[in-house]
Amino acid sequence: MTTAPTVHPPAAPDPGEESAAGTLARWHRTGGLVAPVITALLAFLVGGLVVLATGSNPIDVYKGIWNGAGLEWFYDVGSNQVGLPFSDATVWFPWDTSSASAENLQQTLILWTTLVLTGLAVAFAFRCGLFNIGGQGQYFVGAYFAIWVGSSFAGMNSALHITLAVVVAALAGAAWAGIAGILKATTGAHEVISTIMLNWIAYYTGLYLFGQGGPLQNDLQPFSPTSNEVVDGARLPVFWGDPLLQGLHMGMFLAFAALVAFWIIINRTTLGYEVRAVGFSPDAARYGGISVARNYFLAMAISGVFAGMAGAVDMLGWRFSIGFSDIQSSSIGFVGIAVALLGRNTALGVGLAALVFAALGNGTAARNIPPEVFDIPEQAGNLSLTIQALVLLFIGADIVILYLWAKTGQKIGVGRRSPL
Amino acid sequence: MSESPVVLEMKGITKQFPGVLANDDVDFDLRHGEVHALLGENGAGKSTLMSVLYGLYHQDEGEIVVHGERVRMDSPKDAIGRGIGMVHQHFMLIPVMTVAENIVLAEEPTRAGVFLDLAAARRSVEETARRFNFAIDPEARIENISVGQQQRVEILKALYRKADILILDEPTAVLTPQEAKELFAILRGLVADGMSIIFISHKLNEVLEIADRITVLRRGKKIETLPAAGATEAGLASLMVGREVLLRVEKGPAQPGEPLLEVDELGVLDDRELPAVRGVTFQVRSGEIVGIAGVDGNGQTELVEALTGLRGVESGRFSVAGRDVTHAGTHRILDAGLGHIPEDRHRRGLVLDFTLAENIALHDFDRAPNSRFGWLRPGRLVARARELLAEFDVRGGGPETLAKSLSGGNQQKVVVAREVGNDPKVLVAAQPTRGLDVGAIEFVHRRLVEERDQGRAVLLVSLELEEVLSLSDRILVMYEGELVAEFGPEVTEEECGIAMLGGGQEEASAA
Numbered sequence: 041m042t043t044a045p046t047v048h049p050p051a052a053p054d055p056g057e058e059s060a061a062g063t064l065a066r067w068h069r070t071g072g073l074v075a076p077v078i079t080a081l082l083a084f085l086v087g088g089l090v091v092l093a094t095g096s097n098p099i100d101v102y103k104g105i106w107n108g109a110g111l112e113w114f115y116d117v118g119s120n121q122v123g124l125p126f127s128d129a130t131v132w133f134p135w136d137t138s139s140a141s142a143e144n145l146q147q148t149l150i151l152w153t154t155l156v157l158t159g160l161a162v163a164f165a166f167r168c169g170l171f172n173i174g175g176q177g178q179y180f181v182g183a184y185f186a187i188w189v190g191s192s193f194a195g196m197n198s199a200l201h202i203t204l205a206v207v208v209a210a211l212a213g214a215a216w217a218g219i220a221g222i223l224k225a226t227t228g229a230h231e232v233i234s235t236i237m238l239n240w241i242a243y244y245t246g247l248y249l250f251g252q253g254g255p256l257q258n259d260l261q262p263f264s265p266t267s268n269e270v271v272d273g274a275r276l277p278v279f280w281g282d283p284l285l286q287g288l289h290m291g292m293f294l295a296f297a298a299l300v301a302f303w304i305i306i307n308r309t310t311l312g313y314e315v316r317a318v319g320f321s322p323d324a325a326r327y328g329g330i331s332v333a334r335n336y337f338l339a340m341a342i343s344g345v346f347a348g349m350a351g352a353v354d355m356l357g358w359r360f361s362i363g364f365s366d367i368q369s370s371s372i373g374f375v376g377i378a379v380a381l382l383g384r385n386t387a388l389g390v391g392l393a394a395l396v397f398a399a400l401g402n403g404t405a406a407r408n409i410p411p412e413v414f415d416i417p418e419q420a421g422n423l424s425l426t427i428q429a430l431v432l433l434f435i436g437a438d439i440v441i442l443y444l445w446a447k448t449g450q451k452i453g454v455g456r457r458s459p460l
Numbered sequence: 461m462s463e464s465p466v467v468l469e470m471k472g473i474t475k476q477f478p479g480v481l482a483n484d485d486v487d488f489d490l491r492h493g494e495v496h497a498l499l500g501e502n503g504a505g506k507s508t509l510m511s512v513l514y515g516l517y518h519q520d521e522g523e524i525v526v527h528g529e530r531v532r533m534d535s536p537k538d539a540i541g542r543g544i545g546m547v548h549q550h551f552m553l554i555p556v557m558t559v560a561e562n563i564v565l566a567e568e569p570t571r572a573g574v575f576l577d578l579a580a581a582r583r584s585v586e587e588t589a590r591r592f593n594f595a596i597d598p599e600a601r602i603e604n605i606s607v608g609q610q611q612r613v614e615i616l617k618a619l620y621r622k623a624d625i626l627i628l629d630e631p632t633a634v635l636t637p638q639e640a641k642e643l644f645a646i647l648r649g650l651v652a653d654g655m656s657i658i659f660i661s662h663k664l665n666e667v668l669e670i671a672d673r674i675t676v677l678r679r680g681k682k683i684e685t686l687p688a689a690g691a692t693e694a695g696l697a698s699l700m701v702g703r704e705v706l707l708r709v710e711k712g713p714a715q716p717g718e719p720l721l722e723v724d725e726l727g728v729l730d731d732r733e734l735p736a737v738r739g740v741t742f743q744v745r746s747g748e749i750v751g752i753a754g755v756d757g758n759g760q761t762e763l764v765e766a767l768t769g770l771r772g773v774e775s776g777r778f779s780v781a782g783r784d785v786t787h788a789g790t791h792r793i794l795d796a797g798l799g800h801i802p803e804d805r806h807r808r809g810l811v812l813d814f815t816l817a818e819n820i821a822l823h824d825f826d827r828a829p830n831s832r833f834g835w836l837r838p839g840r841l842v843a844r845a846r847e848l849l850a851e852f853d854v855r856g857g858g859p860e861t862l863a864k865s866l867s868g869g870n871q872q873k874v875v876v877a878r879e880v881g882n883d884p885k886v887l888v889a890a891q892p893t894r895g896l897d898v899g900a901i902e903f904v905h906r907r908l909v910e911e912r913d914q915g916r917a918v919l920l921v922s923l924e925l926e927e928v929l930s931l932s933d934r935i936l937v938m939y940e941g942e943l944v945a946e947f948g949p950e951v952t953e954e955e956c957g958i959a960m961l962g963g964g965q966e967e968a969s970a971a
Contacts, residue, residue: 310826310834313818320813326770327800327808328822329791 076382076389076435080396083430090426094419101423104410105403110145137280144402146281146288150358152398156295157350158376159394160302161217161343163385165231167306168339169319170224174217174235176373177242178344181216182209182351184246187362188256190270190355198273205274206294206352213348214341216242221340225333231340239373246367258361266363276357291353298346303387305342315339347373375401378428381435400424464492467656468513468544468625473522475508482508483519484680490625490656495647497659497671497688501700501897505680506660510627513658514546515539526625545618546627549634551610553602560585560598563617588620593649608639612646619650626650627658632666636755637925637957644670662700662898664693665926676700701898711909714933717746720797720917721767721886725776728759728766736762738941739776744886744917749908751920751932755960759941760921761803764890767919768800769793781885794823799884801875803891803921805868809875812864816854817845819863820878844881852877853903869900876904880911887911890921905931925953925960 088098106112113135122133136142158175165172189205196204220238223229249256250267258266281287306312317325318335326332350372355362379397383389403409404424468490475483483505490496498506511517513524515533524531526542533539539546553562560582569580585598594612602610611631618626628647632640647657647670661667667674668688675685676699683699698704721744730736736759744750754760765771767778769790777786780796788796802808810819821830821841829840845859854873856866863871872892879887889908893901908931912918922928928935929951937945937959945959 308836308838310831310836313821313825313836317811317814317818317822321807321811323807324809324811324822326790327768327802329769329789329794331791 076384076393079382079434080431082434083427086430087423087427091423096419100412101409101420105400105420105423107141107403108144108405108409109148109399109403110141110143111148111399111403113139113141113145116141143281143285147286147405148395148398148402149288149292150286151402152394153289153292153295153357154350154354154372155375155379155394155398156390157298157346157353158373159379159383159390160298160376160387161213161347161350161373162377162380163383163390164302164306164315164346165217165339165343166380166385167312167319168315168335169322170221170231170336170339170343172217172220172235172340172343173232173377174220174238174373175343175347175350175376176371177235177239178213178216178347179351179354179373180239180242180246180367180370182213182348183355183362184242184249184256184351185209185212185348186352186355187267187270190274191268191361194271194273196273201271201274202276202356205270205356206349209352209355210345210348213344213346213351215344217344217347218337218341221337224340225336231336243367246362247364250362250367251364264363266366267361270356270360274356275360276353286358289353289357291357294349294353298349299387299391302346302390306387311338347376350376375428378432382431397428400427464494466490467492467527469525470509470513471523471525473509473512473519473524475505475512475517476520477508481680483512485522486677486680486682488675488682488685490658491673492656493651493654494672495651495657495659495670497661497667497674498677499661499664499667499674499696499700500677501662501899504677504700506677507629508680509677510546510629510658510660513539514544514627540621540623543622543624544627545615545621545623545625547611547614547618547629547631549629549631551614553610553613555601555603557602558598559596559600559602559605559613559616562602562613563588563598563620565617567621585616585620588616592616592619592646592653594646606639607634608636608642611635611639611643615646615650624654625656625658627660629660630662631659632661632663636960637953638961640666664696667696668693678702697898703899709905709909709930711931712913714748714912716748716933717915719743719745720781721778721919723767723776723778726763726766726773726778727775728762728771729774730759730762735774736941737766740938740941740943741776742936742943744919746885746915746917747912748933749912749918749920749931751922751928751935752938753922753925753928753935753956753960754938756923758938760923760938761890762941763938764800764803764888764921767793767888768798768802794882797885799879799882799887801872801879801887801889801892803894805871805875810863810871812862814863815845815860816849816857816863816866816874817841817859819874820845820848820859820881822878823882848877848881849874851881852907869896869903872896872900872904876907880907884916886917886919888919888921891923892920893922893924893927925956929953929956 084102088102091098091101116136116139117134118136120133120136121130122137123130158179161175161178162172186205186209189208190201193201216238217235220231220234223234224231248254251257251265256267258264258268276289276291278287278289306316314325314330314335315338317328317330318332322332359366375397379390379393382396383391383393401424404420409420466489470486470488473483473486473488486505486509488509498509500506508517512519513533515535515538518534524533526544531538531542536546554565560578563585564581569577569584571577582598589596589598594616596609596612596616602613611634615626631643635643651657659667659671668691671688673685673687674691674696676683676696678700723740723742725739725741726737727735727739728737740763742750752760752763762771766773769788773786777784779785780793780798783796785793785796806812811822817838818841821844824830825836825841829837830844831837842859849859852873854866854870854877856870863874866874876892892904892908896904908918908920920928920931933949935947935949935951935956936943937947937956939960939962944962947956
């Protein structure tokens with residue numbers, strides 16, 4: 041598993057500069073993939089011990105989560121027909137697209153869509169050296185604007201309406217995050233503090249707007265503290281499953297597109313180059329003629345675009361309204377932090393980490409866990425939180441693991457003289 | 461010199477660190493009343509060997525014999541107990557305490573076992589100072605005395621603890637030439653008194669001046685021990701590096717053309733908003749190297765930062781190739797044709813987590829052919845890096861290697877490659893050889909002269925007076941934020957050194 045030992049005889053003229061560089065590069069490459077996997081496995085292992093301590097069988101529990109997340113769908117292969125989206129034609133397909141596990145998988149992917157976007161919101165800022173704790177607030181602001189646009193303009197062309205709502209939500213998220221970016225760029229105000237404050241502002245603004253008697257409270261139900269419903273034309277089309285049973289909506293493709301866009305911006309544009317340079321070394325970036333302040337602002341604003349879109353796809357894809365209690369119970373922006381950390385702030389990593397957290401979140405939903413596994417259904421949700429927390433804990437630890445690994449690797453890599 | 465008795469012997473010392481064999485079967489001995497220099501490049505294993513002797517590390521193999529007795533050094537306390545004292549490169553003094561308090565630290569004289577007897581401390585420090593003929597005030601606070609005096613306090617500390625073997629780790633690195641001369645006089649006095657001194661250095665001239673014998677280390681191995689009498693700088697350099705080295709920079713006379721960097725009454729503030737550069741005026745013309753000499757902290761850093769847009773200009777103006785760029789910011793200053801080799805390559809010169817290709821594009825990633833309409837073209841970056849890395853002989857990695865995995869010398873070559881590769885009109889080199897070994901220094905020096913000969917205006921700012929003197933066609937001396945003297949290339953170190961301490965008679969603000 042560790043790097044091949046390169047043994048230098050003590051008389052080697054040069055203590056292996058080339059191989060040291062090679063080892064380091066290899067360490068970075070493998071560490072980038074291996075460490076998060078180990079992190080996640082460790083978290084699930086310790087989570088299993090917790091389950092064991094509560095008197096349940098961890099294997100049953102994890103099997104229950106796996107199935108509850110709909111992941112069993114993939115190996116339930118048979119001969120089935122599938123309807124092509126937006127038509128009546130059907131073609132042969134190895135999987136049954138309308139089984140119960142298919143419905144579970146749709147829910148997992150709906151959650152994945154949002155987590156990818158909130159995860160990218162944290163990851164992008166991170167690449168610029170900023171810790172965006174404000175994904176939650178930016179998500180809220182995006183959701184509010186999506187609701188407002190989506191519940192207004194009834195009768196507008198559907199594609200236009202959806203586009204308008206998503207774009208407005210993205211810009212709103214960008215503006216909200218941009219406030220923290222401008223504060224950081226001009227006064228040096230720490231983004232952790234300012235984004236947390238902005239989270240609360242967004243939170244209470246939402247409670248006011250959609251709460252009892254608020255300006256955007258439901259027109260038809262004056263006693264229900266919730267928003268107006270998104271009109272039909274502004275709802276994201278469902279392409280898999282029953283639209284009435286919360287099928288999988290087209291927002292998933294937006295999440296895919298966001299992952300690709302993230303990768304391209306970071307790796308293939310001058311903007312991404314600047315963001316990474318500032319993230320690695322603000323001093324060197326400034327020396328190279330790059331405006332650090334400008335990049336702080338842009339990185340936050342782009343982060344806000346992702347989070348704002350997360351709010352939009354949730355509102356336009358399956359929630360269709362936002363209520364007092366929705367705002368109070370939402371934490372999807374914070375889960376985005378865990379997604380970004382586990383995904384090591386790369387596009388591929390965020391995509392995979394979002395899948396882990398989406399499956400975990402959906403698989404532990406009380407309705408998905410068979411009653412014989414847990415006596416008390418709430419335990420399942422608690423397990424989900426426990427594992428999330430463990431992942432975060434071990435992400436901190438994986439730096440230690442990598443460090444120890446590197447140290448022992450180096451020891452192996454060095455030829456000790458025989459004591460004789 | 462007659463064969464004095466050997467007071468210290470290290471036999472077959474081997475010390476292994478992860479990835480590096482720092483000392484490989486090194487033999488070393490020290491005779492009574494001699495100065496024995498330990499010479500080698502950075503990373504040759506000098507400091508490791510002395511740390512083993514001083515008990516900071518324990519050797520994997522080999523033995524240490526002090527005064528004929530085989531000893532084991534587990535801590536500096538053991539070493540001190542055997543009469544070994546060490547003066548580190550970075551002084552271990554407490555700034556707010558007095559000289560006497562620092563010297564008696566950890567061995568304070570007490571009254572009735574518990575009460576500090578400061579009067580006794582002062583007396584015994586005075587006595588030690590008198591015995592070894594040191595001019596120092598025991599009551600002075602460390603923070604109020606000069607670096608040279610602080611070093612003397614460190615030496616006194618060792619003497620107070622009855623050391624008869626003294627290790628000095630690169631003692632002249634922090635001193636002006638005058639202070640170094642005074643140190644040498646002190647060392648000669650100590651040796652005459654029967655002390656034995658180990659003098660660690662990588663500077664050839666001072667080793668030849670002070671040492672009786674010289675041991676050369678290279679890559680952890682002892683290469684040779686030879687008497688200083690009869691040794692030459694060139695001979696020592698090739699022993700250190702393992703090949704022939706050009707010590708003196710070979711260069712023809714300068715052929716200055718039109719002024720490319722014009723600085724007019726420039727004033728710059730430091731981080732505490734106090735004036736650091738006070739109305740400095742000078743020009744650098746195409747085809748000449750202008751060196752700025754000065755003791756650290758006299759405004760050189762702020763001057764360079766202002767010229768490169770990293771620090772705001774308070775008053776005055778400057779222009780690059782005829783364009784006024786006083787308040788233009790880094791990006792436009794670089795565009796105007798300025799290249800900058802920064803004094804801290806780790807903090808500024810390189811993005812350590814970037815690849816070499818990305819680092820080389822640091823100024824021009826946003827211009828064709830590296831990018832077009834905001835789209836980066838990594839293939840172009842790599843191709844360009846491959847060319848420059850070959851031209852500048854960067855070893856230890858290719859375009860896709862991370863900058864942090866290169867050695868210091870190769871990292872600096874990458875910086876030089878980028879700055880010169882952009883074909884600047886003005887090249888500002890701040891401490892371009894700091895921390896580099898002889899081979900890499902030779903490379904950088906040769907390259908600076910080549911760039912001069914290609915018609916660039918080179919501004920060299922360095923704390924190494926020797927470097928300034930050997931490279932520059934004109935030398936400006938900076939003292940307390942002002943240019944206090946200008947010299948031609950024939951100036952001696954002494955003249956220049958006096959001006960660096962503010963003793964210049966000619967108040968020349970150079971043309």
